[in-house]
Amino acid sequence: DAGVTQSPTHLIKTRGQHVTLRCSPISGHKSVSWYQQVLGQGPQFIFQYYEKEERGRGNFPDRFSARQFPNYSSELNVNALLLGDSALYLCASSLGTGRTTGELFFGEGSRLTVL
Amino acid sequence: QQQVKQSPQSLIVQKGGIPIINCAYENTAFDYFPWYQQFPGKGPALLIAIRPDVSEKKEGRFTISFNKSAKQFSLHIMDSQPGDSATYFCAARVSGSARQLTFGSGTQLTVLP
Numbered sequence A: 001d002a003g004v005t006q007s008p009t010h011l012i013k014t015r016g017q018h019v020t021l022r023c024s025p026i027s028g029h030k031s032v033s034w035y036q037q038v039l040g041q042g043p044q045f046i047f048q049y050y051e052k053e054e055r056g057r058g059n060f061p062d063r064f065s066a067r068q069f070p071n072y073s074s075e076l077n078v079n080a081l082l083l084g085d086s087a088l089y090l091c092a093s094s095l096g097t098g099r100t101t102g103e104l105f106f107g108e109g110s111r112l113t114v115l
Numbered sequence B: 001q002q003q004v005k006q007s008p009q010s011l012i013v014q015k016g017g018i019p020i021i022n023c024a025y026e027n028t029a030f031d032y033f034p035w036y037q038q039f040p041g042k043g044p045a046l047l048i049a050i051r052p053d054v055s056e057k058k059e060g061r062f063t064i065s066f067n068k069s070a071k072q073f074s075l076h077i078m079d080s081q082p083g084d085s086a087t088y089f090c091a092a093r094v095s096g097s098a099r100q101l102t103f104g105s106g107t108q109l110t111v112l113p
Helices: none
Strands: A005-007 A010-013 A019-024 A031-037 A044-050 A053-057 A064-068 A074-078 A087-094 A110-114 B004-007 B010-014 B020-025 B030-038 B045-050 B056-059 B062-067 B072-077 B086-094 B101-103 B107-112
Touching: A005 A087, A019 A087, A019 A110, A031 A074, A044 A064, A044 A074, A044 B101, A074 A087, B004 B086, B020 B086, B030 B062, B030 B101, B045 B056, B045 B062, B045 B072, B072 B086
Parallel strands: A010 A110, B010 B107
Antiparallel strands: A005 A019, A019 A074, A031 A044, A031 A087, A044 A053, A064 A074, A087 A110, B004 B020, B020 B072, B030 B045, B030 B086, B056 B062, B062 B072, B086 B101, B086 B107
């Protein structure tokens, strides 16, 4: 079975542009989470979606938005890019949101560089 | 209160050594503590996890020790191998509907042959 897949793997943008990152969860997983990992730091939680509804939001500005589609895939959008948005964006999927179904499986990430 | 503090930042051991990575937390609502392993260019992969009602959990060469009263937990890697060279992250999660993990800052482990 395929793991969590993310696209694109690498991309370069300039300040002020917007970016859309995509994620396909593991087959059967209904929950998708997004994390930002700045070089040399641990991942930071951005959003969690379950059954197409937002279930959690981290401390990120409104420039960051996301959605989940009926097939459980997800998009993360970032508007008005800043240099500080340069990071590895990780998508993680899980079966559900319950105590025993919450193990997170991460994709390999999308490396965003903002010039 | 949401922070998880991890130490050391980097660690170098000889093959066969037992590296120990430590984490501390403040939020007593955390009820799930996983460790992730990350190789360069890859996403984090779940290594082992523990809940606060257990003081120790062992899976293969990896052991988590958990001290609820001190609000600390640690990862021990027995008989470490060069292939264990990676960055290790501890994390914690509050029970609830969101899969929000709070990660430590990471430990870069190098195991020398």
